[in-house]
Amino acid sequence: MADSDHRRLILRNFLSQQLCKELEFIHKSCCTVGYRPNVFSTTLSHLIATNSAQLVMPLVSIRERLKEKAEEHFGCEYELFIEFTGLISWCKGASIGWHSDDNREYLKQRDFAVVCYLNSYEIDFKGGLFHFQDGEPSTFAPMAGDVLIYTADNKNIHCVSEITEGERTTLTLWLTRDASHDEDAKLVKSLSDCWVVNNPPIASCYPVEASNSMYWYPPEEASVFQSGFDIRCGRLHVFGFDIYSECCCSSSNNLLELLKEPLRLARGDELLPWKFVNIFHALQAVQFYYWMKGSKEKRISRMMRIIFTHFLDIDGACNLTNLVFLLHSLSGKLILPSVQTHVKQIIDRDVTAILILSWMHLSGARLANILSSMMKRKTAQAALSRMFMFKGQINSKESNSINHFNAKILHRKTILIIRALLIAIGVAR
Ligand SMILES: O=C(O)CCC(=O)C(=O)O
Ligand SMILES: [Fe+2]
Known part of the structure; x- marks a missing residue:
């Protein structure tokens, strides 16, 4: 096989x-607003930092x-x-000229690029074709x-x-041989750290502000919107929502400060009843609703069943003050007719709070899950490196970098066998 056959791989329909x-x-x-004009990005550290x-x-499993x-x-x-994982979207006006992905001194560790396309050319956006030079x-x-x-x-x-036209969205990863650049x-x-701070983990699921890069200047409207606008407001605006702040504190002149305070959403003349703890919370609720609304009903009712089954396990302890975004999609208008009756009965029995609690529980469990699965993986990886070291008799100076190791010593097949063994003894997943 020619060398050129090895340099790229296309996987059709890899993600559902x-x-x-x-x-x-x-x-x-x-x-957040991304690293280049008209580009937005969501890193995993940002997700963690925003609670x-x-x-x-x-x-987790997609990356693996x-x-x-x-x-x-x-x-x-x-x-x-994995050196970097990001959800990235490009809006009207974004493009990138000829380049390789390791073309800067600080990017030299990048060995492979992985781009997963989350929406489609000519359907969700126009332009945005990918070209290889040869x-x-x-x-x-x-x-x-x-x-x-x-x-x-x-x-x-x-x-x-x-x-x-439109917004082109990808999940982009870069992979490296250099262990010192391991994102995990x-x-x-x-x-x-978040586990230690939040003890018990995720005391609340409210998202919190964690970046200053929220201000965006739309290319064509830069002269109209002299100061640009907050991207979260922009995303809410797309669905026809305006922000209504109830805060009349001294900082109220400052929009950015206001967005960190409790707020409500308005649509046309109607002020919606729900109070959100901040703009992030409102945005998650709205995006969650539209995501669910767009998915097949069967999936929604399955999800409802999971949630209901889950909350039935929790006996009674309620905390009505803790509203999370799931509630907003479950209550009143934000619900599909098919599940409305079911939800109404539940709400009638005043178990809204239990639903909320169950979401918190679910999130906490998910957090515990992710933490332990990543840790197990790291343990397995460390065990593998130790075996590499043993076989290759690598000295301790090189121990933190498989990069320096003579890769031929241990064949991939052997790695797979070791991995299977680690899975069998419960160290890896
Ligand atoms: O999104 C793509 O198709 C590739 C983007 C790219 O080349 C880059 O971010 O370096
Ligand atoms: Fe690139």
Whole structure:
């Protein structure tokens, strides 16, 4: 096989449409203004920092699956590490010229790029075609669920044409051989910190502000909106919602400060009854509702059943003051007719609070889950590195970097056997 056959891989329909929608929901609930004009991004550390760690959960297994695909395709005889994970969207006006992904000194550790497309060319956005400078395919039209994996070096010079309409969303990862750039190590640390601070974990599921990059200047309207606007307000505005603040404190002149305070949403002349703890909370509620509304009813009722079953396990302890976004999608107008009757009965019995509590419980459990699964993985990875070291007789100076290790010593097959053993003894998953 020619070298060029090895440098890239296309996986069609690798992610289900449902999963693409879920990831889009997460991004639109939590993104910040990105690193380039008209680009928005959601990093995993941002999800954790905004007290939304439960939203990291759907990404855990996807990241693993993608990494394994890359290891397999590129015949890696060593384990790769995820260097960066981000949900990224490009709006009208965004593009990128010819480049390789390791083209800066501080990006040299990047070995492979993995781009998962979460929505589709010509359906959700126009423009935004991916081109390789040479080799096949020369052009790639993104479709939801497809994945493109390529080496990050100059064998894969590429560009993306300008987005002319809509918002193009991806889940993008970079993989590295260099253990010192392992993103998981940082994530496990911030998750553990959040565990320590929130004891019991996730005392509340309210999202909190964690970034200053929320201000955006839309390209064409920059002259009209002299100072740009908050991206969360922008996203709510798209669905026709305005912000109504009840806060009349001295800081009320400052919009950014106001958005951190409790607020309500208005739609046209109607002021909606629910109070949100801050703009993030309101945005998550609205995005959650539209995500659910767009999904198949069967899925919703299944989810309802899971929630109901879950709350039935919890005996009675209620805390009516803790409202979380799930409640908003369950109460009153924000609900599909098919589940309305069911929900009404529940609400009639005044178990709203238990629902809320169950969501908190669920989030807490998810957090515990993610933390332990990541830790187990790290333990397994460390065990693997130790075996590498033993076999390759690597000295301790090199012990934190598989990169320096002579990769030929241990064949990938052996790694798989070891991994299977670790799974069997319950160290890995
Ligand atoms: O989104 C894509 O298709 C690729 C983006 C890209 O080339 C980059 O972020 O370096
Ligand atoms: Fe790139």
